[in-house]
Amino acid sequence: MSETFGSLRLSGNARLDALDARTRVLAAFAAIVCVLVLRSPLALLCALAISLALIPLAGLSIGRVLRRLAHVEGFLVILVVLLPFTVAGAPIAHIGPLALSxxxxxxxxxxxxxxxxxxxxxxTLLSGMEPVSSAHALARLGVPAKLVHLVLFSARYVTLIGEEARRLHDSLRARAFVPRTSRHTARTLAHFFGQLLVxxxxxxxxxxxxxxxxxFNGRFPLLSTSTFGARDAAFVGLLACALALILLADRIA
Amino acid sequence: MAHIPDGILSAPVLIGGGALCIGGLALALKGLDERDIPKTAILSAGFFVVSLVAVPIGPTSVHLLLGGLAGLILGLGAFPAIFVGLLLQALFFGMGGLTSLGVNTVNMALPGVLLALAARPLMAQAPTSRCVALAGMVGALSVLGTAALLCLSLWLSSPAYAPTLAIIAATYLPLAAAEGVITALIAGYLGKVKPEALFAGTLPEPAE
Structure with missing residues (x-):
């Protein structure tokens, strides 16, 4: 819980914050869709180099981003390690009885x-975005108001309930609780979780x-001052050029 | 672990999952009174925080998915609750993905919601011990359901994933066991401390 929100940020005043939140959400979506259709590893490597170079520009610390990436790898590891052995094809190396295709x-x-x-x-594009401004962006992109309100409320209360969890956890530690694989741990954690939910x-x-x-009648007036301005237009133009170039390179490669 | 990142699934699976997710959300939000929104949101924040706590199993530890418990407490409202949790996780931690958000929501919410709705009538008049056992079963089975749906989304995406599915599914067995035990114990605790929490009238009923 300790390093939770926005901790990837090095400084608070990244240039990205000057952009309209909608621009950032849509730009992230466009960039990811573009990545999904790339077929050549070379083009992907180029894109990777570009996005690594953009990390400091977005006000993020490279070290922390890389450490966070390592955390996210969990799901990929199984697939990435197993696929070379399970996909049929021309073998290029043998490890024991297994052929690497x-x-x-x-x-x-x-x-x-x-x-x-x-x-x-x-x-790069979304971390450090205020939950409130991302919710506003969702609302102005046409997401139903009920869902936007859910996001707004949850984002607000995650921090408060996180603090409550920390207090309960501190009191467990003060009583020398060390989690293990045991019936005692299961019961203690279940009571901890139950109490948190209560x-x-x-x-x-x-x-x-x-x-x-x-x-309160179920509606919040959403006041947001950010508008799509010249800065957004410039950002969108640059991003579109970069994505088009990478896509072109991918088709040629 | 149940978060499929961007870049793994094929476009038809992403679009199909997204459509199912929108359908589930629309159904759940229709049944949700606008004034119930703070409650659902604060509980989903609670589930989000609980899912961040590591539960030790042997040498490693797991994070609970809580699909079953969310279904038991929120009913159909578990759908938006899990969607919001996944969205916040993608925004704050980069866990999961933007294009796979729909598939991940369906994979995690659908088994819990269906099992909880099936268990609801069985638990209504049952004695406490049977309630606790049923809650544990809902918790464990919803993890297995999530694993099955996850394997299905991988298999539909590319036949190349097929040989790895058994191994991926096997990694969910310890989690299913842990989730079953903890869900049962939480249900027991709630039964003693705040019995109205499990399918309470104070909470959004599923759309009739």
Missing amino acids: QEGLHLSVLLLLRANLSILILF KALERAERVDEAMRCRA
């Missing part, structure tokens, strides 16, 4: 590059009553 290796390198590139795009529910009841007292 060229097609499998190609596929696994493609997956590794695509997935990491997409995550880098998420990091507290969340009671907080929800209090918040609900307080909001009804203040005549």
